[in-house]
Amino acid sequence: MAMVAARAGVSGQTVSRVVNGSPRVDPDTRVRVEHAMAELGYRPHRAARALRTGRSQTIGLVVTTLATVGNSRMLQATAEAAAERGYAVTLVTATRGVADAFDRLAEQEVDGAIVLNEASALVSGAQRPAGLHLVVVDAPSEDGFTSVHSDHAGGAAAATRRLLALGGGGVHHLAGPADSFASAERERGWRETLVSAGVRPPAVVRGDWSADSGYAAGAELRTASAVFCANDQMALGLLRALSDYGRRVPEDVGVIGFDDVPDAANYRPPLTTIRQDFAALAQCAVSALVDAIEGAAPAEGSGVIPTALVERASTASR
Incomplete structure (x- = not known):
């Protein structure tokens, strides 16, 4: 590090800041230090840095x-x-x-952990090692950890409003698992939007996130005029089922999914859906966790990432 500092004409502390990704470095200085590191073949030694800082520079991901x-x-x-x-x-x-997962992460001396989606429902009440910083994706905020999630309810509301605009009656909902926070929030957004519009919500049809469960749900939804699906995979199965029952999308049935998977634009018809910004969600979770690990002001409450309606042919005007 001293050689890098001498080559770049900066202090050792500045080199350390560049190595650790600190934002408190002038951009031109950062480039000069990075060039010096490349010229000298310098690579940070993770084990040595862990001994010096008491941190492993590793975070766990629980799924x-x-x-x-x-x-x-x-x-x-x-x-x-x-x-x-x-x-x-x-x-x-x-x-x-989850407690077992936390124990295994503690054995690997991670600095903190992010718990994803379905695993998040298992965190409440689970014992975790002392000092393990924790961020949970898709869970209500609780004492002891920070939660981040997409605006599931807001996205569901936008989808429901779009389907109501097609006319033809109420909007049915193909929901995800009952124990999923994301599923519950999407159902809430759908239900509240219908009630606000003076429309009585029909009975929920529940799937398990898979395309197979979406196809199976087609038997109950074959007479619907509009369906909001809690994810794109279930929407894919539903589209096939509706076709098998002789229902045309969007002429007879409007369909909207959730997630905006890369293949959604190539469904038949191309699927209108709610886009989740997974990159922004991950950035929010990682930033909250790393800030806690490195001693920044602790974040509390929830970080909510906006969603967006992506209009395609499955909701074309009739």
Whole structure:
């Protein structure tokens, strides 16, 4: 580090700030230090830095599954956001419970952890090692950790308003699992929007996030004139089921999904959906966690990331 400082004409402290991703470095100075590091082949030694700072520069990521689109996209986005702050990511699954996952992370001496989506419902009441900083994605805010989530209810409200604008009666809802925070919030946004419009919400049809469950739900939704699906994968299955029942989308049925998966524009018809900004969600979660690890003012409450309606052919005017 001393050699890098001498080559760049700066202090050792400035080199340290560049290495640790501190924003308190002039951009031109940062470039000069990075060039010196490249010329000298300097690489920070993670183990040595951990001994000096008492931090491993590693954060844990707790999931129940990577089979869902939301979890897999959040994994990638979180890894990228962590790398920008100089942190590595260790992935653990909560197949034996969140407390067990926390214990395994403690054994690996991570500095903190982010709990994703379905695993978030297991955090409340779970014991975790003392000093483990925690951020939870898709959970209500509670004492002891920060929560961040997309504006699920706001996105659901926008989807429901768009379907109401098509006319033809009420809007049905193909919901996600009952124990999911995201599912509950999307159902709340749908329900409150209908009530505000003076429309009685029909009975919820529930799936499990999979396209297969969306296809199975088609039997109950085949006479609907509009359906808001809690995610795009279930919408995909529903589109196929409606076609099998001879219902045309959007001529007979308007359909909106949630997530805006990369393939949504290539569904038949292309799917109107609510876009989640997974990159912004991961940035928010990682920033909150790293700030807590590094001693910044603790964040409290919830970080809410806006969603956006993406209009495609599945809600074309009739």
